[in-house]
Amino acid sequence: MRIDVVSLFPEEVDRCTAFGVTGRARERGLLQLHGWNPRDYADGNYRKTDDRTFGGGPGMVMLVEPLRRCLAAVREADPAPVHVVYLSPQGRRLDQKRVRELAAMPRLVLLCGRYEGVDERLVQAEVDEELSIGDYVLSGGELAAAIVVDTVARLQDGALNDAGSAEQDSFEDGLLDCPHYSHPVEHAYGVVPAVLRSGNHAAIARWRRQQALVRTWQRRPDLLEGRELSKADRKLLQEGLAALEREQSTDPAEDTGPQAG
Structure with missing residues (x-):
């Protein structure tokens, strides 16, 4: 080009x-x-x-x-x-x-x-x-x-060392990207979610999709306006928001350590 x-x-x-x-x-x-x-x-x-x-x-x-x-x-x-x-x-x-x-x-x-x-x-x-x-x-x-x-x-074929990187970027499918983690597993700032360490690729893909949906709903709800989510995505979003609500309603005094979600 x-x-x-x-x-x-x-x-x-x-x-x-x-x-x-x-x-x-x-x-x-x-x-x-x-x-x-x-x-x-x-x-x-x-x-x-x-x-x-x-x-x-x-x-x-x-x-x-x-x-x-x-x-x-x-x-x-x-x-x-x-x-x-x-x-x-x-x-x-x-x-x-x-x-x-x-x-x-x-x-x-x-x-x-x-x-x-x-x-x-x-x-x-x-x-x-x-x-x-x-x-x-x-x-x-x-x-x-x-x-x-x-x-x-960065979208030119061969520009990225991993061609799949561009496909996972924010906005590629109209959603924000999911959170990403690296080493160490445990840190004073928190723990890497267990699902990402499970080796279960289907579960990891599901978690990432859910996190992308929830993050988009939280930070850029305008991206979801007028968008017809699939039945599976709607379920993921509802479950993710429910989990987020439970997490936020937890009394911090009762926490025993960093949350893994």
């Missing part, structure tokens, strides 16, 4: 994606990342890429022409069809479903805004999609672009 980043600070995205899974994907040739600076396509000695907004008010707006020329060069650099994404607070909220769709594309162009954003005419003419990573404002789109690169890179 090839991703082209159009930014006044393309090196920021490059640094953020040079390590870990994304770095490994780049080293293995699974992901090509190219940075483009619209300042290189601006006129004049000052290479101006922004100007004041019409209508008055604070802030500057990125100009059409340097971005248009830059995007034209990006398109010409590779014959593969491009999908241009503008990282913007006005965009659709990025979620795992959309990440999977983006990861299947041969080529992405990520346009990073600065200041008050990009001239709307450029957005209308050149951008295929606007994406937001959350309801807040950043100084620029570079960090958002790095997040997009990370999310799609």
